[in-house]
Amino acid sequence: xxxxxxxxxxxxxxxxxxxxxxxxxxxxxxxxxxxxxxxxxxxxxxxxxxxxxxxxxxxxxxxxxxxxxxxxxxxxxxxxxxxxxxxxxxxxxxxxxxxxxxxxxxxxxxxxxxxxxxxxxxxxxxxxxxxxxxxxxxxxxxxxxxxxxxxxxxxxxxxxxxxxxxxxxxxxxxxxxxxxxxxxxxxxxxxxxxxxxxxxxxxxxxxxxxxxxxxxxxxxxxxxxxxxxxxxxxxxxxxxxxxxxxxxxxxxxxxxxxxxxxxxxxxxxxxxxxxxxxxxxxxxxxxxxxxxxxxxxxxxxxxxxxxxxxxxxxxxxxxxxxxxxxxxxxxxxxxxxxxxxxxxxxxxxxxxxxxxxxx
Ligand SMILES: Nc1ncnc2c1ncn2[C@@H]1O[C@H](COP(=O)(O)OP(=O)(O)OP(=O)(O)O)[C@@H](O)[C@H]1O
Ligand SMILES: [Mg+2]
Numbered sequence: 001x002x003x004x005x006x007x008x009x010x011x012x013x014x015x016x017x018x019x020x021x022x023x024x025x026x027x028x029x030x031x032x033x034x035x036x037x038x039x040x041x042x043x044x045x046x047x048x049x050x051x052x053x054x055x056x057x058x059x060x061x062x063x064x065x066x067x068x069x070x071x072x073x074x075x076x077x078x079x080x081x082x083x084x085x086x087x088x089x090x091x092x093x094x095x096x097x098x099x100x101x102x103x104x105x106x107x108x109x110x111x112x113x114x115x116x117x118x119x120x121x122x123x124x125x126x127x128x129x130x131x132x133x134x135x136x137x138x139x140x141x142x143x144x145x146x147x148x149x150x151x152x153x154x155x156x157x158x159x160x161x162x163x164x165x166x167x168x169x170x171x172x173x174x175x176x177x178x179x180x181x182x183x184x185x186x187x188x189x190x191x192x193x194x195x196x197x198x199x200x201x202x203x204x205x206x207x208x209x210x211x212x213x214x215x216x217x218x219x220x221x222x223x224x225x226x227x228x229x230x231x232x233x234x235x236x237x238x239x240x241x242x243x244x245x246x247x248x249x250x251x252x253x254x255x256x257x258x259x260x261x262x263x264x265x266x267x268x269x270x271x272x273x274x275x276x277x278x279x280x281x282x283x284x285x286x287x288x289x290x291x292x293x294x295x296x297x298x299x300x301x302x303x304x305x306x307x308x309x310x311x312x313x314x315x316x317x318x319x320x321x322x323x324x325x326x327x328x329x330x331x332x333x334x335x336x337x338x339x340x341x342x343x344x345x346x347x348x349x350x351x352x353x354x355x356x357x358x359x
Contacts, residue, residue: 003063004062008058009055020209035206035207050072051071077156088130152185161196198222213227225348227354231348239279263359279350282325298335
């Protein structure tokens, strides 16, 4: 176990700066998930921490030691990649033992560590097999076993599950979570899969184009996204956004002549009269009596997913595209007008210029 501290990390390839100053403090035993769209710099950040690339500026500290200039092998870090490349001609035991052998560890210690890791990962009956005799999920477990036996201070994962099919991914996700409970090794896990991020992370570091968009617990990030980017990136289907204006002493949000939402309590009097961007999550649309409707949604495509129904359409007056999520299976024809109220304490209000949350 270890703490890790990233301070002002930048990275340039040639004269292109990819990371623009990332800061993050990671606690002992914490599981941090780095989440962000493709190309935002997640793998680059992880490779810097591992020592596979040199940082351009900033500091990386593990426990009390600044590791900027240490070789990967000296950092006491183990990394699991998306492609786990096991040695095909070696048994599972030898695949897991290999890294320890080249470190000249004693046979007895190697035996002990591999057996222990195999037990944790339920690989004991498979130790004599070759990788091609294993399923994808089992191979991924071997790749993790290879890291566990090293008893590293820090675990780094770069999209370790993205080569597995959907069902196996869910299963491995739970196993990684359980493994973390058991071993409690400080971990940094990169993914662009939101569900993986929400379920695995103690905290998320959401990245946008080489910058930190938000750091917080999964619920923080979901319920109080710090900016429009995070609000739109986290959540599926995505949050609905619309332009609006604050009026009535900052208590009402005017979307169009006949469409308005109400903020709870005092509202945002300091922003009265200002243009804002409002975000509404699909699950906060509540069907209501037509007389009480705040938004009338004209249905277009209705997706029945089983546990819930997604209604895609547009608001009758302002024609803004919107998606509502309703419980259970609901039948609506195309072009039906559905009256909705929006839960007032679930509104997300942003400054349209800076993109920052203001409520
Ligand atoms: N060695 C390199 N030389 C030049 N540019 C690079 C190099 N490695 C990465 N990049 C660029 O840095 C940016 C970030 O890449 P990175 O691999 O960190 O993204 P990522 O967030 O991991 O994306 P993905 O989700 O697709 O894996 C990309 O624009 C990429 O093209
Ligand atoms: Mg990557």
